[in-house]
Amino acid sequence: MKFSRIRSAAMAVGLTASTLTACAQQADFDEVGCQMAIMLQNSHFARLKFNDMSQRFLDDFLRDLDSGKSYFTQEDIDRFNRQYGDNLAEMLMKKESMAAAIDIYGTFKKRVEARVAEGKRVLAANEFDFAKEESIQRSRKDAAWPKTEEEAMQLWRQQIKEAVLSETLRRDMIAQMAAKQGKENPLKADKDPKEKIALRYERFLHSVVQDVDDEDVAAMFLSAVARSFDPHTDYMSTREMDRFRDGMKNELVGIGALLQGEEDGATKIMGIVVGGPADKQGTLKLNDRIVAVDPDGDGPREMVDIMFMKIDKVVDLIRGQEATPVRLKAEPAGGAPGETVLINIVRAKVALKDEQASAEIIDMKAPSGEATRLGIITLPSFYADFDEGKVRCSVDVERLLERLKEEGIDGLMLDLRNNGGGALEEVRRMTGFFTPRGPVVQVKNTFGERQVKESDRKEPIYDGPMIVLTDKSSASASEILAGALQDNNRAVIVGESSTFGKGTVQQPMDISRMLPFFKARDKAGTLKVTIQKFYRPSGSSTQKMGVIPDVVLPSLTDALEVGEAFLDHPLEHDLIGRAPDFNPMKKEQLFLQTLKDLSTKRVSASKDFSYIIEDVTKAKARIRENSISLNMAERKKELDEIDAQQQQRNAERKERFAGVQTTDKKDMTFFKLTLDDVEKGADIQKYDPSAETEGYMRKAKDETAELDETPPWPSALDPHKREGVQILGDLVDVTRNARMAGMIER
Template sequence: MEKNAPFSVMNMHSFRWIRLTAFSALAAAAITSCASAATDFNQVGKQMSLLLQNFHFSRKEFSDELSTKFLETYLRKVDPNKIFFTQQDVDALKRKYGKELDDYLMSGQMMDAAQAMHALYRQRAMQRISYARDLLKKGGFTFDKDKSIERSRRKTAAWPKDEAEMQQVWKDMVEEQLLSEILRRETVARLAKEQNKPDPLANEKPAEEKLLMRYERIQRNIQETDLEDVAETLLSAVALTYDPHTDYMGARQVDRFKISMGTELTGIGALLGSEDDGSTKITGIVVGGPADKSGELKLNDRIVAIDSDNSGEMVDILFMKLDKVVDMIRGAENTQMRLKVEPADAPGQAKIITLTRSKVPLKDELAKGEIIELTGAPEGRNRIGVLSLPSFYADMEGGDRRCAKDVKKILERMNKENVDGLVIDLRSNGGGSLEEVRLMTGFFTGNGPVVQIKDTRGNVDIKSAHNRQKLFNGPIVVLINKLSASASEILAAALQDYGRAVIVGDESTFGKGSVQQPVDIGQYLPFFAARDRAGLLKVTTQKFYRVAGGSTQLKGVESDIQLPTATAAFELGEDILDYAMPYDQITPCTNYKKDSSIAAMLPVLKDASAKRVEKDRDLQIAREDIAMMKQRIKDNKLSLNKKIREQENSALEERRKSINKERKIRFAEMAREDATKYKIYRLTLDDVNAKELPLADPEKDNEQFMHLAEDPTAELDDSPEYPSGLDPELREGINIVQDMLKLESSGK
């Protein structure tokens, strides 16, 4: 089971596979008759190129300048760290393909260029990795140099000018990886000794051998690349050159995309991970799924072979790409498959497990809530709801699982429980369905415009909510961070523009203000062409704007009250992406009314929050962490000297220990205070019709939907958990809602 979280917004109301209207019935027959034929990716490339130029918001036509950018995007995609191609390779590719890729695409000869470029990439990758393996086998690393390498080569490094410079890059890189692995093992061994626990890494293979296996996996993955992968890499690079959210997805990626928009899949209900030794490990088991019900498959078991259709023929999956392993495990409902497994408690002893696939609900991806009852608060103003939404999901296969429908159930139960104020947690919510966010906004604003959509011709369509009245009337805080994107930004922006919520968190959200439309390329291929593996073009056709007229593009939604969040230290957001579309504004909607009460409250709310943040030790630690991380990113250096690295690690370890020591004492006191201050009720979709809501139990509730394997070193991490499952940002969000309730009650 593999889940992606795309930043795409889909107009699910108008979502459809775009089809040719003529000959539709005959085309369906042609698909069936040609299903077994090989897909002609030259035709796929040609049709995608036409669709891209005609459907994309920019209507940008192919040119020599754009063709050069196609190649640059391709090179960043296959070699982002500049560790495979030399400058000589890059120059040669530019001379041959720089101004010609658009011609290859439009003339239906794309695969000539795609296969030739991939062949060079494969040759160089095999050459570099073989060199790295030779270095590891030869040994002789001393780790005593007065030398540093770049932590990240993506933006700052130039292409190595020749083979000699490339070999030095790899020599330094291998030395750093080996040093990091040695230091990791030494740290784990030291922590285990300090805590009188066994060293969980004592029986691991030597560090050099572990890295050798890691490189072997990379080599095998490159060798497994098929024609579909080769085509997808180039076509994706072409699409991404138009903007960061326009993309080509091959057939396998389309399946994963559909799953990412929904909340269930058909399979065995197991979360998989790749191991350095080439095996695939069970890292999670979905509660109630086939793997869980059978009881035969355990956490940390290793899958070494798969009989996907229970035909009696096992396929060795050693070093196979994880996505292809996942594809083999998925299948039709009620079909059987067999796994060859090495149990975690009996390594080297294989057994065969037969499982029947079924629909597996991913309940941890669904909307959920909590109700926090505040003791000591005024009667009738003492209940705050927390609504957590991981994504704006919608079943793309016509099912009835939709997040607006689920959120409505939770809000209705919150109303029944007399919730006074609400925290909506959109942190790290990457978006989803435009239709779902339209419906959901109306729960809080009532009837009125939600978002404006502009197409390439400048036509503006206003998407409105048609709720006669609000479903929730109380004060609202929306928690956001830099990973809150797309549909999250539509909801946050609308609630801010209506004066319905205080936005709290990072400086701003991600900054994605565009709408993508999926186009089934197979429907545009020649009449008798095989089209079942043609893939999909996800193309930006529109931009969306706030009801107040501004775009969320690049700027995102700015917080009313900023907090030091975990994501603040990292370079995240639309503004750092290649070919991001510009910010602009359009005319504001006239048929909406902004509530002025929050604007009046805001100075008081900001002042009260600032005073709490200054006294909140955890938020101050977060500020220190952010400053340290930003400096580390700016310095962009990793020493190859073991003594220097040990000193750096020792300083970090001492800081960690000091913080943990202080937190253990403080968290114990907080837990005692929480017990008298809060009564927290769980409100999942399974609880909405319960006679009485159960009390929340963070430890047990985390295992309610999926059992997760622990990292073998996890027990050595003595960092205490935040009491009551309430992290500092969420606690401050609750505090701000309390402040709003108090101000409302006082009539000020």
């Protein structure tokens, strides 16, 4: 759900339906809404009855605007239901829907203005009684709307009180941590908590009232309509589609800087890409604050004030065509108050190297004592350049895999954690790197027609012991790959209780092509619509259920509502027949029971996994209670208990981790392998994974974060990755023993 965009994509003062079509070149968004409605009815997999969905359109739009039920009142909701609850579908088809969107958003804007004004009054009055026994709900997802404006204001005052209390306690804790460590308090010059909260509301108000254009208004409403069909059908504005393409290419055209919005309205430089345009120009520094942007340098456009502007809009101003200039007005870090400089930077392509596939090698001893070389490929997403085809993750993984084979790995781990998916063609091709030619995924359209997509290699590149590491964020293409390898009994799946559960296929459709011939087409946007469901070679859908690992590891997500099943309007899980010519390998060759037994023994003895299980229990209790105290003494007691527990854990971990790190250095040798290394034919580079490295980006120092005394994972192996390495070592060991005994073929 694009909640962050919807909350901040707001309507300017005095915007009316006529202004949406005032620009001769910009598409009429009433027309766009009508064509999108037709496309949804003709193309969406579920074939829902469009005329029956008006109430859902309205409910989703309202929830997107006000998910915490803090702005609208029940009186507002009742009026919206009377006027639009049965009519939005018809209004879309009659090209009249923008009037409803403007009316609803206009009310939202007024409510936000009233809440922020009240917030300023309450903060200025400073009449907070933190000794009072009072509490608010942690989540208002299932709460009723406030009946009246006065009830809404009372709720708002409590939320302001909670914000001030939280900020006050946070500052006290940071001050105590700094004093305990003999360091200077990094927040000593920070604004008063109440002033900081006021600025936070000011930024939000700016995003609601001023930081808007016609494209935002349309995207806000049309996105809610599209996502009413299922969580992954969506309307994407032209800007969003450009960002999506950049993300799939793993590159963008800009200055190579990481931005962060500050509460006082400026935009702070938090990172600079090494070798990028800003780095080469040399003037822009970490912690500099950008206050204005001239998007074309000395060109016809003027400097744009970006104070309190949304980060994505600041990014849009800074990005542009390759080899064109952009001018930044910046307050230098450490400069005199009010000092500003003008910085001219020429835009260039910036590779997002942290999103590329990468590899590492671990030389270690197997449980039998025999030397073992394990390869690990980390794939953050199934990226691909849809326009030119120059960037493809399957090509990158193929190059890394071939190199790992040359280095003589005995086992392979494919890390798909936090991989939300991507290009279907890439996963189809990649599956063939590990399996003989055969079914990878089955695809079914709305008419029930099935298509089987097969890998295109006659023989795999790598056929040795293999595991796949997954978590709740492994989705879509990740689930296709993990599911195909599991069905084929080719790899052992290890990870959290399940993957995400996205089993649907989307197709982007350019709405401008559907508009009447003489209508303006600029910024019409794109409909990303669900047209198919995919199924594993065995016939099971991953929809809602995901891929269940062969070896399940405890995780904090066990306490959270993470996954497709918890989204709004997900399609259902179902089964179809097995794919023709599906001929899986022998499951016995995975030695699953042996691996499970060995893993269970380690996990049961693991202090870190016991901490996770303890945290899951507490998190579930907090979610059930759904209450936050506004009493300072109670909150301080809770925080002190949490802090005491954390200190106890840190002390235990520091002692234990020192021993683990010593053992790792004795038993493990680490090598890293990047795509640049492969391209240059460079030798694998021995490195210490526990040592901090600059990487592809220099990042600003976070003095507050540095007060956290939680020790880093030994050898940068978090519990899940470390257990994955151990399981892979077990698999290599038992496979060797079985081959030596003649139980399996080479």
